[in-house]
């Protein structure tokens with residue numbers, strides 16, 4: 577279902593993005609790998625890009641060809657580098673890239689945003705997310721964080737809350753809808769990649785271990801990539817504006833506790 581499709585994968589130098597690019601390639605897609613770091617063994621074409629700045633995003637859009645079928649927004653930061661950079665990469669840059677690339681995307685395309693179980697709190701924090709996501713363009717990330725009360729401590733979960741809300745909205749954005757481009761999210765729980773160590777320092781070992789204990793093990797990049805690729809495929813043609821938890825049951829467990837059922 578991916579044969580001949582052109583797929584852009586950000587964050588392709590490591591972890592989930594790397595595995596997504598490899599698997600897409602092995603399933604017949606023409607992969608364009610994107611990262612700020614050069615992958616050890618690049619899959620398909622590789623474009624170096626810094627997705628934390630408006631200039632970096634625009635340079636990437638300019639460098640990409642027309643005829644993109646799928647955009648997998650996998651690049652992300654854990655929050656250890658501070659709130660401005662985290663919001664810039666996990667939300668502002670991702671959104672700017674997706675909107676900017678839409679004119680170069682084919683009809684019936686697909687945008688897949690890698691969010692996180694950490695964004696689970698978007699509903700109770702809806703007022704903040706609505707106000708923040710309502711700010712258009714690529715504002716200065718530090719001022720944007722300050723305006724919406726996002727601090728270093730809550731940078732990561734908040735960036736994913738914004739991303740989830742935007743995903744739901746984007747599914748009905750005319751730039752995508754007029755071309756029947758679907759916009760969905762995939763939310764992993766803890767996954768064994770280099771970023772997990774950083775989550776341990778941001779969230780604490782106890783929280784990460786408790787999440788892992790709830791489902792028996794941490795996920796692997798191999799567990800997440802097929803879900804991203806399914807959403808890129810024609811098999812997901814009627815799936816739009818949704819968030820798929822890809823976490824071994826973690827969200828169900830967290831929800832049962834939060835909602836007491």
Ligand SMILES: NC(=O)c1ccc[n+]([C@@H]2O[C@H](COP(=O)([O-])OP(=O)(O)OC[C@H]3O[C@@H](n4cnc5c(N)ncnc54)[C@H](O)[C@@H]3O)[C@@H](O)[C@H]2O)c1
Nearest residue numbers: 587589590591592612626627628651652692766767769771
């Ligand atoms: N690993 C987990 O436990 C976990 C859990 C939930 C969600 N996620 C999400 O999955 C996604 C992928 O994470 P991962 O686990 O593969 O981590 P990773 O650290 O292995 O990979 C992240 C990649 O993003 C790239 N990147 C970061 N900033 C960039 C920038 N400014 N420009 C271009 N590329 C940039 C990095 O160079 C790296 O290759 C992230 O969005 C993360 O938030 C991960």
